[in-house]
Amino acid sequence: MAFREPSTTQALLARAHSPTSAERIFSDKIQHRSIFLRPTSPPPQETARQARRKERERKEKKRKKALKPKPLSANQRRKLGLYKVPREGQQYATFVPLHQLWLGYVREILGSEVYTGGQGAAIKLSAADFHxxxxxxxxxxxxxxxxxxxxxxxxxxxxxEVITAKNTIKIVPKEGTMFRVEVPPPDAPQPAPDSDEAAAQTPTTKSLVFEILGDQFSVRPADRANRKFKQHFFRKI
Known part of the structure; x- marks a missing residue:
């Protein structure tokens, strides 16, 4: 059996360690250690077919994006008169159903506070929609x-912007103005009284009346819904 001469690495290990330790270090850390020529493989080259397919998908995506209508800008909406009420639609009776819907909406968000009012009702009303x-x-x-x-x-x-009972639209600035709003409680069905004594015993419910300081309401309705109003002294009142 031919004797194999130790390699240079084994000879160097033998000079620093005992024969047993040198053999163990060489077999564990050097002899069976993998050598990576490059850390990762390069990405495969794109074929002509794949390039054509990718280009078709890009053009199709661009075409669909062009077909999607873009929202109108504020300037375009003003030019088209989308916010203007036509003259034939400036009728107070036309907006009475809208007012009835608003009463139902505000009664729902107030709940029982429509009878009592208070700070809780003020917080809810400050974030409400007043259309x-x-x-x-x-x-x-x-x-x-x-x-x-x-x-x-x-x-x-x-x-x-309000429409009056005389079928006239008026624009009222909020600055320096105090507005009053009345919310009657929901009507409870009651039998008609047979006498004056029964009418006197019939309980009367008062409407919830509150005032809005226009200077503090100079915020868009969408932003006012998430805004927290703080109580502080206001000199203009």
Whole structure:
């Protein structure tokens, strides 16, 4: 049996370690250790067929995106008059059903607080939508606005657009104006009284009346729903 001479690595290990340790280190860490020529394989080259397919998918995606209609900008909506009420539609009676819907909506969010009011009702009302509410100008820096009453058909950041009982649309700025809103409680079916004594015993329910400080409502309705109002002194009241 021919004797195999130790390699250079084994000779160097034998100089630093005992024969047993040198043999163990060589077999465990050097002899059976894998040598990677490159860490990863290169990605396969794209064939012409795959390139054509990828280009077709890109064009199809671009075509579908072009077919999808884009939303109109604010300037385009104004030019088209989407926010304008046509003259034939400026009728107070047309918006009365909208006001009835708003009453049902605000009664639902208030619940039992429609009878009691309080801070809880104020928090809910500050985040409510006022499209369809019937408001009245109670106080204003401009005395000519006092007494304007109508149904809100448009609530913007700085104004309330209302239609009055005289079928007239008026734009009321919120700045320096106090608005009054009345929410009657839901009607409870009651039998008609047979006498004056029975009528006197019939309980009367008062409407919930609250006032809105327009300066604090100078926020878009969508932003006001998530805004927290803080109580602080206001000099303009």
């Amino acid at each position: 369809g509410a019937e408001i009245e100008v109670a106080r204003s820096a401009c005395t000519g606005r006092v007494g304007i009453k109508g149904i809100v058909i448009k609530d913007t950041r700085f104004t309330f």
